Amino acid sequence: MDGIFRSEPWGDGTITNRVAPKERHVHRALPTGVHLESRPSMPSSAQRIRFHARMDSAGSTERWARVLADAAVRALVEEAALSPKPGLADSRGGGAHDDLSFALMCRSAHVLHPFFVAMARAGSCEVSLQALRERLGLLGRSAEAAMLDATGGVNTHRGAIWALGLLLAAAGRGGDISAQVLAARAGAIARCEDPAAPTCTGNKGEAARRRYGVGGAKAQAQAGFPQVVRAALPQLRRSRRLGASEDAGRLDALLAIMAGLDDTCLLSRGGRQGLAGMQARAAGVLSAGGAGTAEGQRALRRLNDYALAWRLSPGGAADLLAAALFLDGLERGRDGALVHADSWASDPGNTEACRPGGAGNWRARAAERGCQSVGLLQEPSR
Numbered sequence: 134m135d136g137i138f139r140s141e142p143w144g145d146g147t148i149t150n151r152v153a154p155k156e157r158h159v160h161r162a163l164p165t166g167v168h169l170e171s172r173p174s175m176p177s178s179a180q181r182i183r184f185h186a187r188m189d190s191a192g193s194t195e196r197w198a199r200v201l202a203d204a205a206v207r208a209l210v211e212e213a214a215l216s217p218k219p220g221l222a223d224s225r226g227g228g229a230h231d232d233l234s235f236a237l238m239c240r241s242a243h244v245l246h247p248f249f250v251a252m253a254r255a256g257s258c259e260v261s262l263q264a265l266r267e268r269l270g271l272l273g274r275s276a277e278a279a280m281l282d283a284t285g286g287v288n289t290h291r292g293a294i295w296a297l298g299l300l301l302a303a304a305g306r307g308g309d310i311s312a313q314v315l316a317a318r319a320g321a322i323a324r325c326e327d328p329a330a331p332t333c334t335g336n337k338g339e340a341a342r343r344r345y346g347v348g349g350a351k352a353q354a355q356a357g358f359p360q361v362v363r364a365a366l367p368q369l370r371r372s373r374r375l376g377a378s379e380d381a382g383r384l385d386a387l388l389a390i391m392a393g394l395d396d397t398c399l400l401s402r403g404g405r406q407g408l409a410g411m412q413a414r415a416a417g418v419l420s421a422g423g424a425g426t427a428e429g430q431r432a433l434r435r436l437n438d439y440a441l442a443w444r445l446s447p448g449g450a451a452d453l454l455a456a457a458l459f460l461d462g463l464e465r466g467r468d469g470a471l472v473h474a475d476s477w478a479s480d481p482g483n484t485e486a487c488r489p490g491g492a493g494n495w496r497a498r499a500a501e502r503g504c505q506s507v508g509l510l511q512e513p514s515r
Contacts, residue, residue: 208456220411257305266322312461312463381425385423392419396447
């Protein structure tokens, strides 16, 4: 590849060829927004001091953006690996989808990493919420194009790009990274309108939202992700306190979202009857004790059988679960307190096939079947 992945502070993630080949090893090491300057009239020592001061500030922002992007990809991979999810693609297979697989979900998550870096970086650079919203819209549309290109036109993470993009920008602004604060910030960003956004996309979720008069993903974000901060995260913490395994707690969090969310994916596939059936059965699993109990597991199997029989998939709930896992990781300090200067793309371990079912290690919970990361961002096809 002639160019290197390098973007300005706005973070549009373009490939440039402006760096001469012999200089690429120097520029590749520079944080985004830091440029070597040559002023003959300035003493060399003063020039070095000025350069390093700029590098420290920009480098800290860039490292934090990459930490956040790593956490977002991790959340998507962990959501995909979680099993058994009713009607959803997981490590067992595609669920109610004929065109999804665990490997495809994992591949899609990796493709989004450079866009996630840019979204987090935008949060730290844009002063105006309106400007930030418009920037995120541009990045989100490019991310979606790259996702569709990587998956052969299959929608794997459209809703997750929207939710995580807002949360990444909120976290990129710095300060308090508690779940409630980040969700509220994300809501404020989402309430700004993007004049460049298409008025009609033709997506199934949009069609269901219009037909059934529900708010959909946009309203959920504008309200500050109530199904994440009031349902998923409290349920996850409750299940942990009761001694449930981490996977069981996460399944319970998914069920808590499903029980209260007007999921446009379910409305699109099953109408109001399908939505109501899934909501009632999800609540029933929790009433039976949750995924960590024998009775709850039996109820969960019945829920999965119902979803497969009617080809129902709570994709909107899955997107919000990924958002919940992202916020939970930051709040618990797993990602927010550990600053990893190395990027996803520079880690050789990320170019290997990921493995599902591994204990604890998030990389070991990813795809065994051909899931590979993308090191450099190709310009998405339009």
